[in-house]
Amino acid sequence: MGLCAWGLALHGKTVQAGELGAWRINGFLENDTRVRQDVGLSKERNTLRLEADREFDDLGAFTGNSLTLKLRGTYDGVYDLNSKEYGRNAGGPICLEDTSGLIPAGCVAHGRGAFGGNNLQYGVFNGVPGAGLGQFGFNLANNPNDGMIVLGEPLHRPGGGVAFGVPVRPCDVDSRGCLRGYMDGSENDLRFPEFADADRLDWLREAYFDSSLLFSSPLSDEEQELFFRVGKQQVIWGRTDLFRVLDVINPVDYSRNNIYDELQDIRIPMWIATAEYRMGPVGALQDLNWQVVWNFDKFRPNSLGQCGTANVILDAGCFFRGMKNLWDNGGTVSNFALVPPILGQPGTAMTTDFGPNQVGIREVQLPNWTLSNTQIGTKFEGVLGDVSFSLNGLLYRSQLPSLHGGSGGPPAISPFANLLLPVDLQLPELLPGVGQYNTVPRPVPYLIAFDIAFPRVKLLGGSLDFTIAPIKTVARIEAAMTWGEEFPNTLRPELYSKSRVARYVVGLDRLTFIPFLNADRTFLFSLQIFGQHLLDHELEQAQLGQIGMPDWKDNWTGTLFIQTWYLQDRLQPKLVMARDWKAGAYAMQPSVDYLLSQNFKISIGANVKFGDGAQKFNDCRDCNPYPPFTAYASSGGPLLEAGPIGLTGFEPLGRFRQGPLGSSDKEDEVFITLGYQFF
Template sequence: MMRYRVWNIAVARRSMALRAALSIVATGMLGYASAEPVADVTSPWQVDLYYENATHFRGEDATGDNVGLSKFRNTLKADARKSLGDGWNFRGIFRGTFDGVYRLNDTKYGNKAGGPIQLGNSGGPVLAGSLPPFISSNAFVPMSGGIPVAPTGNPAAPLGPGPGPAFNAANNPNAGLRALGDRWNKGNQQGGFAFGVPVRPCDTDARGCRDFGGYGDQTRSNLESPEFNDRLDFIRELYADKTFDMGDGKQFFLRVGKQQVVWGRTDLFRVLDVINPVDYSRNSIYDEFEDIRIPMWMVQGNYRMGAGTSLSERNLQVVWNFDKFRPHNFGQCGTPNSPLDASCFFRGMANLWDNGGTVANILPATALGAPPGTPGAFAVDVPSGVLGFRNVNLPQWKLNNTQLGIKFDGVSRDGGIAFSLNALTYRSQAPSLHAIRPYTVAFDVVYPRVNLFGGSADFSLESLNTTVRLEGAVTNGEEFINTNKPGLFSRNQVFRSVIGLDRPTSIPFLNPQRTVTVSAQLFYQHIFDHERTQGLLGTTGVVDAKNSYTGTIALRSQYMQDTLNATLIVAHDFNARATAFLPSIEWLATDRLRFKAGANIKTSSDQKRYDFDDCRSCAPATGSLGLQGIEPLGRFKAGIMGTAVKEDEVFVSLTYKL
């Protein structure tokens, strides 16, 4: 009861603050409107206020623990619009959130999360009886229970036995931890690479906390109310726009401010829609892009040229994102949403560099004199500054770090085909890892420059009553982990495409009175100059597949005079052999009150197929021999659905227009 009482006090205070902030915004606008000269007022302020609660529950993770509450998010949103006169229009959308999960379920996501861990030492039982006393013969050891090692200066064997202890356990204690990947795989238990990852908020435990561009170093208060930060994320939209008449049927549209610019015609997959980064920490990939795109300060201009000799409509758009660089938000380890479990890898690697730590199953038994082919490996204690993330090199604000996009839209003379041609230069919104020493698991994090060229189209096949949507793009400058390269990365050209089909279809057993909207999409990715080779112990090279395929199908139907909407989305990653099922029902109780309930359920194949070169057998003198494991690179083969296979959820939400 005490936990709920504390939460009630906290949410009451935070809700009062959110209401006050949004009320000040709304009433301030209304006050400003009343202070304007009457001649300048062309319309009154229109302000809509919304409250939403989203409550999610999860089942067991890969450790067998029941997770329980995974979201108790309360959101207030204000949407304000006004015509300012002389053709100028204003819009502002403001959002504030308080997520109570960090207090209500603090043993999983809050100040009490994590605990002491045991790390794999699979060589111990294999060589039991022949080991010196200071090397454990147990299958698992606690933090600081591995073999102490230190840099040797020998390229052929860069690490060797060193004076113990290798790191200060007072700075990196065996508390508040989880083993890397333990919520989705059993690599640590099965002889794979792993290390301890701090999982508590950064004001409780600062280990491994780094700023990866707005995430990775958040306190509990930041996690509870993520919009209230130094980037003013509570401002979802804040812009003014105007259409200028150029004569002869031509117009110029200008919009300036914080905004989302949406390119592309397909759902779920971001082929062209890459101008705004995405906040995956809010609800992974399951929220609408409108709610998880991160708005940026931009200028967009559209020159509407009207009809031409071969086109009925022509438009040229220029977009300049002059905001400070912002990457995707992949969440923070110890929070409910971390796609690919990437943030746990990031935080654990940062902690290893800063404080040293114990690494599971990294020293092969043969290194201790066992005959070739002897299975098993030993946990080792490494000092700080040897393995992990050294620096996070976020691009600073400079003119050449801004991004510029150009798009030409056209519609055929008969109106049957709409298309676009797109070009964009931008910084990668996902991090790239550059090894600081050849073939060494020690990295700087960078965000390279990427150039994109692509296009889209949609048209109808009237004989099939089907709408077709197409997108495709080629990028230059993207970087991928490549264990064949001394820097452990390569720069590759990439082609991505999506084809989407939409059709209203009669399915009587689902809805005898209305058609069901069926939407299907197929995403394809090809990496040029893809490199994989067979090493002595396994496959090495680029972990991402040369050709990747993901398909989705969505069924949507309406009942009870369109007040009940049922949806089923199924997504399948063909490479990972992972599938997600997302059924939901939405009930419009009144014109102000809406309820929604649903689930997301994932399945996948045998996780052994995700094993890849983990660089335990990397050495500057020999490169990588290809020793395999699911961590850390198997997450890229598993993909978002494969790494979330133990994150099945049910949810309910309500939205009320105040």
């Protein structure tokens, strides 16, 4: 209501400020209600937007001066109306799969795993923390079996792979696994996302000042222009929708509605200064502009969604929260420790308890504000005949997280610390002459213990926009190469590596008549193909499967958008279809917009996903970070050599193979959106 009051007050001053130009104000209300299969209400988002702009008189040589303000406030009622799924009552006790054959039920409650859970059914593998079996086990009082789901629900069951409990309640209700400054939203933060971080002023969505300086230049007989825009804004590079090839200056809030909202609504505005030299005609060029962009705001990553919310792209937020909980409090991991073949079926594994600071995610390393951490880019844009083009370059930080683990990760406590062994074993981990396994925390090659980082990236690219006259089609092309991006890689002791990445999008737009469907208006067909290629991809075949980088070396995603208009353009049916080729994943979103009046619009539709769903990849439980105790020797692995042998599971790396579409395979929704412009 504060935003509305501000808007009405500002609206009331428009007459008084007439000598300098009147405020032009628009106000919008929107309700977006979504119901998800097997979940019920998944979103009850109510949004108020106010947009205002005002022109000012010339300031000396500076002309075209104007101020633009855009404010947004949101209340998502799903946390009150469906708190059993999202909110303070979400989650519950969990039971984790166990393939050892030692547990008749095949399922072990969180906190009752082998080695540390004091579970007599494990026989010789039963243990109590610190009782001669190393440092396995954790304090169940610090990590109780409540308020959790199993990692990967409801997309898949563990299927013989690793999984663990993930807390899902807001961080003020349950602080387990919350990453400070990154994914630590309270219940009110989730209800009112624009007010979650007071320092970021997200409710002030955009606030920028425009001005131009006109001058004479020897490059042209015509007057030249320097255009400036400073403030909180979106800087849009590129010519395509959905796929971000050049359009990477602003981070994106995928928690709002995954990838299905317009980029205009989910880009996160940043404090940016832009200067554009508008040269006009230069030589054979009908127009030429040179833009410099300086993003001087404090670094901000993409919002991937906090576990316990409806939209968690790639389910990454749940993996992060579960891993952070493992590091801080210890926990139970399904199907982890191999059962010796003499005691069980070959390849079977026990659900295992770990202690704190042994595996998981220690911290997120968000860059502090320094001049060197700001981001700068430049763009040349021009028109040559019927072709519009741009050349782009950008130095920035990756807005997607990278996990630095193994030998590049945090110092970890060995679960075998204090384990007494015969000195004549001559293991390198034994303290000299003592026969006690090393107790000093240290980074361990191939260990699944991580810090989250955001590496610096260089980008060079360009775009083209032209008409193919014979087929009456507009073509849009973007391409870019980046240096410095990081990807998971189980071949490397630090469990990640860098790769150059080539990306491109080809888009084709055509308006055409289909008389038997609509004799009065055209149909818009918009086709896009996005390609991504990792030039330094690493993948090898090991004894039990592929190891290396789970991201596809080469992959393509295609989208098709179809729209037409009926009833004097008041009725607008739409259809969006998408396919991820390598993931075998599909999405389809039919919808209809109906303008009830000039100010009132209703949209009804559905979002349906289908395809191959969850996929498996090497999960690194076979990486043998503590030889010989963690060796999968009975499955073909060496006793004293660290590194994976190809054992696979859905978690944690399968998400990079199934992609955003495959990861949301079980999230079919129907929705109704009401929009009203009240002034």
